[in-house]
Every structure is written in C-alpha cells, then in structure tokens.
Amino acid sequence: MGAGGSPGAGGDGTAGQTGEAGMGGMTSGAAGTGGTTTGAAGTGGAATGGRGGSGTAGTAMGGRGGSGTAGTAAGGRGGGTAGATGGAGAGGSSAGGRGGATAGTTGTAGTAGTAGTGGTVARCTPGVGGRAFMCGPAIASGAAGEIDVFAVGADGKVRWRQYAAGWSSWQLVAGAETITSDIDVSEVGFSVFDLFGLGAAGNVVHQHWTSAGWLAAWENFSAGEPTVTPALYGVATTLTGNTQSSNVSAWAFTTGSNGALLTRNANSSRVWSPWSSLQGSLSSAPDAVSRVGVTWVVARGASPADIVINKNATNLDGPGQWSGFTALPRLSGNASFTHGPCITAWSDSRLDVFVPGSGTSLWHNTSTNGGANWNLPLWEDLGGGPTIVSAPDCVASDSNTLDVVVVGGDGHVWRRAFAGAPSTWEDLGVYTN
Numbered sequence: 399m400g401a402g403g404s405p406g407a408g409g410d411g412t413a414g415q416t417g418e419a420g421m422g423g424m425t426s427g428a429a430g431t432g433g434t435t436t437g438a439a440g441t442g443g444a445a446t447g448g449r450g451g452s453g454t455a456g457t458a459m460g461g462r463g464g465s466g467t468a469g470t471a472a473g474g475r476g477g478g479t480a481g482a483t484g485g486a487g488a489g490g491s492s493a494g495g496r497g498g499a500t501a502g503t504t505g506t507a508g509t510a511g512t513a514g515t516g517g518t519v520a521r522c523t524p525g526v527g528g529r530a531f532m533c534g535p536a537i538a539s540g541a542a543g544e545i546d547v548f549a550v551g552a553d554g555k556v557r558w559r560q561y562a563a564g565w566s567s568w569q570l571v572a573g574a575e576t577i578t579s580d581i582d583v584s585e586v587g588f589s590v591f592d593l594f595g596l597g598a599a600g601n602v603v604h605q606h607w608t609s610a611g612w613l614a615a616w617e618n619f620s621a622g623e624p625t626v627t628p629a630l631y632g633v634a635t636t637l638t639g640n641t642q643s644s645n646v647s648a649w650a651f652t653t654g655s656n657g658a659l660l661t662r663n664a665n666s667s668r669v670w671s672p673w674s675s676l677q678g679s680l681s682s683a684p685d686a687v688s689r690v691g692v693t694w695v696v697a698r699g700a701s702p703a704d705i706v707i708n709k710n711a712t713n714l715d716g717p718g719q720w721s722g723f724t725a726l727p728r729l730s731g732n733a734s735f736t737h738g739p740c741i742t743a744w745s746d747s748r749l750d751v752f753v754p755g756s757g758t759s760l761w762h763n764t765s766t767n768g769g770a771n772w773n774l775p776l777w778e779d780l781g782g783g784p785t786i787v788s789a790p791d792c793v794a795s796d797s798n799t800l801d802v803v804v805v806g807g808d809g810h811v812w813r814r815a816f817a818g819a820p821s822t823w824e825d826l827g828v829y830t831n
Contacts, residue, residue, distance in 0.1 A: 522579060524552035525787060529828045530809025531557075533595075534580030534632055534683065534737070534789035537803045537813075540588035542796040547803055547826060548593060549811045550577045556593065556605075557829045568829040572612035575603055580632025580683040580738075580789050584648065594619065594635050594650060600628025602652055619650070622662075622672035626654035631738065632683030632789070638713045639690045641666050646713045651684040651695055659684060659695065659708065663715055671715065676708060678723050682738025683789060688713065689746045694769060696741045696751060699725060702734035705753055707741075707769055726751065726763060727775045735761070737789040740802070744794035752802050754786040755779070760802070760814075783823030784812045 522533040535549040548558045554576035557568040571593065579596035590608055597603040601620040606613050620627065629652040637648050648664040659676040682698035692711050699706040709721040729735070739753040749765040760781035763774045784806030792802045800816040803826075811826040 522550070524809070525807070526552070526809030528552070528809070529830060531805050531811055531828065532788070532809070533577070533805070535791055535803045535805060535811055536581045536583040536593070537791045537793045537801055538583045538585035538591065539793045539795035539801070540585040540590070542799070544588055545793065545795060545801055546583070546585060546589070546591070547811060547813065548581055548583050549805065550581060550595070551829055552809070554578065554598070556581060556595070557831075559826065560589070562588070565826075568827070568831065570831055571605060572614060573605060573616040575616035577603075582632070582634045582685070582791065584635045584637045586637065592635060592648070594633040596629060596632060596652075602629060602633055602650070620673075624654065624660065624673055624675060626656045626658065626660075628655060629653060629660065630655055630683075634684045634686045634695065636686040636688040636693060638688040638693060640713050643667070644714065646693075646715055649686060649688065649693055651686055653680045653683060653697065657681065657700065659697065676720055678706070678708070680706070685738065685740045685789075685791065687741045687743045687749075689743060692746065692768065694741055694743070694749065696739045698735055698738045698753075699723070702736070703728050703732045705735060705739050705751065709769060727772055727777070729755065729761065730776050737786070740790045740792040742792045742794045742800060744797050744799070750792065750794070750800055752780070752790050752792050754790060754804065755781075758782055758785055760786060760790065760804070780814070780816075780820055783814065784808065784810070
C-alpha cells in the first residue's frame, strides 16, 4: 500500500513522469521539476489527501494503488480511510481528505504541506506484470478437507482451482466481464458456487456454477441499488443454511461510495430483496460469515486502526435485526491495518478474524462467545510469509480447521492452513491460461 506523500519543493511544479503501476499502491509517478512525490502537492503549497497519489502540477490525487501517468494517479483497490490534514507550507495551505480531497487555497510559493494518508478510490490494479493476480481472493469449502480458491487475474478475469486430495490447475471462469475488485464466493455442497465482484462499471456482478457449468455471462446484480453507487472495494456473500421461508438464506454485502454498508438478501426461494443501507463508515470491502441463526459482518472502519463488526442474531430481515457496529481491540500503538479483514466461524460461538498489517503481518483475533468479547486484546501475528498486498479471505472447512488465502507482492496466491497449529505458507502460483 502506497505511503503518504512527502513535501515537494516550492515553486511551479510540472507534471510528474509516467510511473509503472504500483503493487496495490506500492509505486507512483516520479516527481517532476518542482513537483511532488506520492500524494503531496508542490505548487502553491497546497496538498490534497489520499494514499498513493502522484504529483500533477503540484496536486496529489487520492486512491491506493495508482500509477503516475502524466502526473495523474490511477485508482487503486479499496484505499484507506480519511487522511489526516496535511500541514500547511509557508505561505500556502493544505487539505487532507478521504478519497483525495480538493486542494487547499493556493498560496504563494513555499514549502508544500504533507498529504494525509487514506483514500477511497475503488479499483484494484495489477502490481506485477504477466499472469499474476490482483485484488482480494476468495475461498470456500463445501466439505471437510476440500477447498476452492478464486482470484482475479491481471486481465480482470477470474480463475479458480480446487483441492480434493490434490490440487487442480487454475481454470478460467466463464464470462467476458472485467472484474475490478475483491471477490467473494459461497458454496453449497461441493462445487455449487455463487461468485460476486464489481464489474468494469463498478456495479455488483454475479456468476453461478453447477454441474452444468458456469453461466455464459456474469449477471448484473445491482438492480435497485441506492444512488450512492458505484460501490467501493468489493462484495461479500454468505449462506445461512436456514430453510425457513421467513428467514434469510443468503446475504450479499458491499460498501457504498458514502462508506455505508449495503446489503440485500434472498429467502429460501432464492428471491432477492432490493439493496438497503445498514449505515456505518467503512474503508474496506466487508466480509461475512453465517450460521443458521446468526450472521456477522466485518470491515475496516473509518480509521485504518479499527476493525468493526455488525451482527444479525436472528437472520431475519427488517428494522432492528442488526446490532450496529462495534470495534474490535486495536493493535498495539494504534497501528493501522493495511487492508480489510476476513471472518469465519466453525461453531455458533467461535469466530476467527484475520487482517493484514504492514509487510508480511497477518493479524489474528478470536472470540468464543459470538463476538461479545475478543480473546486477544493485542492480537497475534500469524503472517511471516509473503508481503501481503490484498485483503485476505478465510474459511473453516471443519472444527478447528481454517484456511486463509492472500495475494502476495509477487502476484501469486498464497495459502496458509491452521489445524491446531499453522502450516507453512503454500504458494498456489499464477495462472497459465
């Protein structure tokens, strides 16, 4: 994830040169003469907020994971939260802001203010060339000892591979849609999938697999979505296993452009409701997990130091069914999480949450009472493998058996299993088709 910008020299900044695409925001355009580096302004001393911008005539654009092109930052996947206000340069002023705030009032030439961190631009971009992966991957399990992994290629197409007494190769998911976000998948039994992501226009799209194969095309799943669209970051889905007609059998969640959690649900007849808002102020894609009588949703909060959770203890739709957002414990020193979390449950009360920190860190916390309390006030780091450049996804394929997948800085999908003790990280490689 790109760091906040450093001050540019005063004077008239020219546009930065085109830079190579960052790895989820790792690089940006180089500073031009009198211009700026990532996310800071140089001309007139005005700084704009946003992580991973680049200097454009002295103005920084928000959004994680851009590439500088003539000084303009390309949008990155699910950026951080609102940036802190940059300090004003001599004779100038600055402004931090969520998603790249507008520039402050132009002053006379002087030292530019430092740009704030954060940003909310909604696209992910490949950080490694060739047949690498990007965005947050997805994992599901339809039976003990069997898992299915999905990931977005650098071409925006989704690939998947299965483990059942051995790994298949990466296979292409049908449909011409270009996926631009984290994805999520739910599985009924072994090999019946519902796959969700954001399409090229930022709308929620859906694919479905049965024994007959994939749908010929991705379905537009955004009908009735509120006017805060396009949605940001990615999509989460979860199945409750509830077959009562009055209860929800499937949920879908995404984050609106106003930071609110959006949801729609299906009953046992697979009739989907319109989208509605559960409010909140989020800075990542959500993730969700369900049991027959309860559903939990997690995301990164308005501050990148916060992971928040919302609970529906009935799996009923309607007012008053959701608890509202509460925060998990923070990391030591209020350190930031670099991406959104994943959540899984192997019982009605046992929850596991994983969230990337800086570098190779993968922070883990647990609850044994359905999220009422958290067992690790200082979290534990279960990373130590690849540099993590995506949100994770996780699944409990059996009691006391977890699997987590991430995209590494090399563009590979990486998996780690936990069955009483963590395994070594397994490299699932890149696609060949």
